Amino acid sequence: MQKRISHVDFVNVTDVSTSSILQVGDSYRITPRSRALAVQRQIEFFYGDEGNFDVYPIFQIDIPKPVVTEPIRITRTNENPFIRVNNIKLIGAAASSVVHIGSNSMIDAETRVKHIRQFVGDPYQMRNAQGDQA
Numbered sequence: 001m002q003k004r005i006s007h008v009d010f011v012n013v014t015d016v017s018t019s020s021i022l023q024v025g026d027s028y029r030i031t032p033r034s035r036a037l038a039v040q041r042q043i044e045f046f047y048g049d050e051g052n053f054d055v056y057p058i059f060q061i062d063i064p065k066p067v068v069t070e071p072i073r074i075t076r077t078n079e080n081p082f083i084r085v086n087n088i089k090l091i092g093a094a095a096s097s098v099v100h101i102g103s104n105s106m107i108d109a110e111t112r113v114k115h116i117r118q119f120v121g122d123p124y125q126m127r128n129a130q131g132d133q134a
């Protein structure tokens with residue numbers, strides 16, 4: 001990894017959350033991870049034992065790594081050792097995202113989200129009974 005000097009004049013960040021990274025400067029390896037259960041219920045009711053990632057296959061499945069089948073050769077010449085950024089306005093970075101100004105060898109980011117919607121009855125039948133188009 002070729003080292004460079006990162007210079008940022010101004011950064012305005014509103015929110016960096018959920019295993020995300022704002023990095024100014026060099027890093028070797030960045031591996032943000034995030035797991036989330038998003039439960040939306042028509043009626044608020046909590047069982048007390050919720051939030052077990054192990055019961056949902058999405059959190060157990062191995063994500064396949066990319067397979068490089070041919071050699072890749074990269075030649076890079078940085079005539080200027082500086083990475084210069086004047087101004088960054090960032091509203092948000094979330095779900096294992098990376099905002100990085102600098103050199104890096106590897107970023108391996110992952111996020112997994114399971115959305116669950118629980119209704120008392122069938123929401124499509126309830127909508128049709130009210131005269132709405134499905």
